[in-house]
Amino acid sequence: MKKNHIALVFVLALISVSCATQQKLKDIRETHRDAQLTLSDEVSNLPELKIKQITRDTLKIKDEDGSEILIMKAVKDEETGEMVAADILEAAKVTARFRNIAERKGKIDLAFDIIVPEDMVDSKWQLRFHPDMFIMEDSVRLESVVITGAKYRKAQLRGYQQYERFLARIISDTTKFVNLEALEIFLKRNIPQVYAFKTDTTFVSDEQFYSIYGVSEQDAVDHYTNMFAKNMNERRKANKDAMYKKYVKAPIITEGLRLDTIITNPDGDFVYHYIQTINTRPKLRKVDIILSGEMWEQDEKLYSMPRSAPLTFYISSLSAFTDNTERYLTKVIERQVAANTEGKIDFELGKADVKLDLGENLFEIQKIKTTLADLLNNETFDLDSILVSATASPEGSLSLNSSLANKRSESVSKYFNEFMKEYSDSLILEGGVSMDLEGNNMEYTKQVQEIRFTPRSIPENWDDLYMFVQNDPVLNVDQKDAFNKIFDEEKDLDRRDSKLKGTDFYSYLKDAVYPRLRTVKFNFFLHRKGMVKDTVHTTVLDSTYMRGVEALRDMDYETAVVLLGPYRDYNAAVAFMALDRNLSALEILEDMERTAELNYLLAILYSRTGEPEKAVECYMRACNENRSYVYRGNLDPEISVLIKTYGLNAEEEEVYDL
Numbered sequence: 136m137k138k139n140h141i142a143l144v145f146v147l148a149l150i151s152v153s154c155a156t157q158q159k160l161k162d163i164r165e166t167h168r169d170a171q172l173t174l175s176d177e178v179s180n181l182p183e184l185k186i187k188q189i190t191r192d193t194l195k196i197k198d199e200d201g202s203e204i205l206i207m208k209a210v211k212d213e214e215t216g217e218m219v220a221a222d223i224l225e226a227a228k229v230t231a232r233f234r235n236i237a238e239r240k241g242k243i244d245l246a247f248d249i250i251v252p253e254d255m256v257d258s259k260w261q262l263r264f265h266p267d268m269f270i271m272e273d274s275v276r277l278e279s280v281v282i283t284g285a286k287y288r289k290a291q292l293r294g295y296q297q298y299e300r301f302l303a304r305i306i307s308d309t310t311k312f313v314n315l316e317a318l319e320i321f322l323k324r325n326i327p328q329v330y331a332f333k334t335d336t337t338f339v340s341d342e343q344f345y346s347i348y349g350v351s352e353q354d355a356v357d358h359y360t361n362m363f364a365k366n367m368n369e370r371r372k373a374n375k376d377a378m379y380k381k382y383v384k385a386p387i388i389t390e391g392l393r394l395d396t397i398i399t400n401p402d403g404d405f406v407y408h409y410i411q412t413i414n415t416r417p418k419l420r421k422v423d424i425i426l427s428g429e430m431w432e433q434d435e436k437l438y439s440m441p442r443s444a445p446l447t448f449y450i451s452s453l454s455a456f457t458d459n460t461e462r463y464l465t466k467v468i469e470r471q472v473a474a475n476t477e478g479k480i481d482f483e484l485g486k487a488d489v490k491l492d493l494g495e496n497l498f499e500i501q502k503i504k505t506t507l508a509d510l511l512n513n514e515t516f517d518l519d520s521i522l523v524s525a526t527a528s529p530e531g532s533l534s535l536n537s538s539l540a541n542k543r544s545e546s547v548s549k550y551f552n553e554f555m556k557e558y559s560d561s562l563i564l565e566g567g568v569s570m571d572l573e574g575n576n577m578e579y580t581k582q583v584q585e586i587r588f589t590p591r592s593i594p595e596n597w598d599d600l601y602m603f604v605q606n607d608p609v610l611n612v613d614q615k616d617a618f619n620k621i622f623d624e625e626k627d628l629d630r631r632d633s634k635l636k637g638t639d640f641y642s643y644l645k646d647a648v649y650p651r652l653r654t655v656k657f658n659f660f661l662h663r664k665g666m667v668k669d670t671v672h673t674t675v676l677d678s679t680y681m682r683g684v685e686a687l688r689d690m691d692y693e694t695a696v697v698l699l700g701p702y703r704d705y706n707a708a709v710a711f712m713a714l715d716r717n718l719s720a721l722e723i724l725e726d727m728e729r730t731a732e733l734n735y736l737l738a739i740l741y742s743r744t745g746e747p748e749k750a751v752e753c754y755m756r757a758c759n760e761n762r763s764y765v766y767r768g769n770l771d772p773e774i775s776v777l778i779k780t781y782g783l784n785a786e787e788e789e790v791y792d793l
Contacts, residue, residue, distance in 0.1 A: 170249055171443075173247065237772050245413065256401040261284060265426070265428060283396065283398070284397070385434055415450070416689075423446065425446075451771055454687055454688055457684060462677040464674065478499040478657070479654050480653070487539060521657055522657070523547050523551070525543040525544035525591075526593040526599075526653065527595055543653075600648065604644075683695050684699070687713070693714070708736070738751070754768060
């Protein structure tokens with residue numbers, strides 16, 4: 136009788152708890168209960184935004200006339216209208232729906248609180264909260280916050296335990312289903328030849344097994360296999376997914392969560408401080424956060440919370456101070472210009488005739504012809520003259536090489552001069568013929584001026600020979616040293632060549648290096664079409680600087696500093712400030728003429744470097760010159776801390792509040 140009484144009390148207690156839970160759920164649904172989304176007290180999680188806090192509430196600064204001004208927390212006396220120093224009590228917390236936040240170093244901290252009322256927490260429930268972030272045209276679901284009741288988690292773990300027990304019943308070793316002892320007795324009695332294989336490692340294929348004994352190995356195994364147990368095991372394998380869903384009704388999720396905490400005894404509201412750091416993007420001015428959520432009891436959704444009103448973060452960025460004025464460079468344009476090319480034209484030993492079928496001459500000559508044709512068709516330049524320089528290798532006497540190089544230069548000049556005449560004639564024919572209205576005065580519409588070739592020769596090209604030897608991969612160190620000694624000590628070129636003939640590497644020089652010295656170089660002298668003066672000065676847009684300005688506007692500060700830093704101007708200072716390189720920015724701005732904008736930036740810098748007197752002085756001057764900075768000051772944390780500490784802009788705020 137006593138046991139029945141205890142059981143009855145337990146059942147009544149369960150019913151009482153269940154009724155209380157159902158009533159709580161009913162109240163939540165009827166009142167459309169939800170969590171609160173509020174602004175957090177913590178504004179930033181970035182180290183670079185931790186500016187030096189100012190503890191004094193009174194400052195002595197100088198105005199533009201040099202007069203001293205005392206700045207303090209003050210209120211206006213209603214009778215006299217004067218500002219009177221006073222202690223200002225901290226205001227009670229107000230649930231605001233927006234906040235001005237500062238972008239620094241291309242990042243923004245969004246700090247907000249998720250406040251869950253005490254009556255929404257229950258041991259059998261799980262609350263899932265989903266913050267959604269809206270940026271311009273995009274929406275992003277942030278990591279969820281999950282609050283799990285102790286009984287809910289216990290049920291989750293129990294489901295996993297049941298599933299693990301199910302998995303433990305699945306047998307992976309299929310030999311477990313074979314009655315090996317009975318199979319062995321059968322083989323021993325009826326097929327002793329097969330039984331003999333028990334200790335024999337010889338491989339016997341299934342076909343051989345069947346041909347000898349009239350039964351396959353698999354047939355023998357299947358005969359002594361417990362097929363019922365095997366099929367049952369296969370069904371368990373096939374039902375793994377279904378059994379997981381049966382037992383694990385509410386899986387424990389570990390990815391995509393910011394928090395999953397277990398609450399046993401709720402005591403007051405639950406508050407989670409959420410900080411999301413995001414990268415800025417061009418034209419980003421504000422970000423909205425909206426909260427949604429659900430209440431679950433295992434796999435059943437009990438309640439969907441209404442979407443919260445948005446929290447709005449208005450973003451201030453130092454990129455807003457970018458000066459977009461175009462910057463120009465002075466460019467000097469020369470009338471006379473020069474271009475060079477080089478061709479390796481081979482000649483027969485001691486000869487100067489240009490032969491297309493010798494060595495690589497056909498390819499080299501065609502390359503030079505292409506260059507000449509391009510110059511004749513150039514839309515910007517006219518070709519005036521061509522200097523042709525031919526060189527010879529050192530073998531033979533200097534006088535002979537001098538004569539030979541000169542002949543080769545003249546031969547090449549003559550060859551390409553003929554080509555130029557033929558090409559010019561073809562251009563004239565392509566131009567066609569024109570006539571006047573009466574059909575007279577036919578003339579060629581395309582004229583090509585005559586080009587002057589000037590031959591020049593370099594008898595022996597010792598300078599290039601020296602360079603080739605130093606970089607040659609075949610010659611060893613001793614051979615190069617021997618060459619260098621002869622080159623430095625022997626100034627007479629004929630004797631120098633004679634001494635080289637006595638070295639063990641001369642044949643290599645003659646066969647592999649000397650042919651590279653028989654070259655023809657072309658120097659082209661041109662002038663700009665239609666240009667009379669020798670030089671013209673013009674201005675062109677400084678593309679490098681403007682790319683830096685664009686990077687600064689787009690908040691790509693690393694690129695902006697690289698491109699703008701060398702200019703050491705206003706925009707360079709803004710880029711330095713954006714990367715918290717405050718001393719570099721100060722060095723630039725302090726030497727510039729003071730404007731309202733410049734004073735405001737200096738106020739930010741002095742606040743960062745812990746100089747409140749200078750910071751307040753610059754900020755007040757900026758506000759006197761441009762009243763918009765009165766309100767801009769609340770957007771930048773460096774200025775906002777000055778306003779709060781010293782009660783700045785009190786009169787402006789009173790007018791604004793009205």
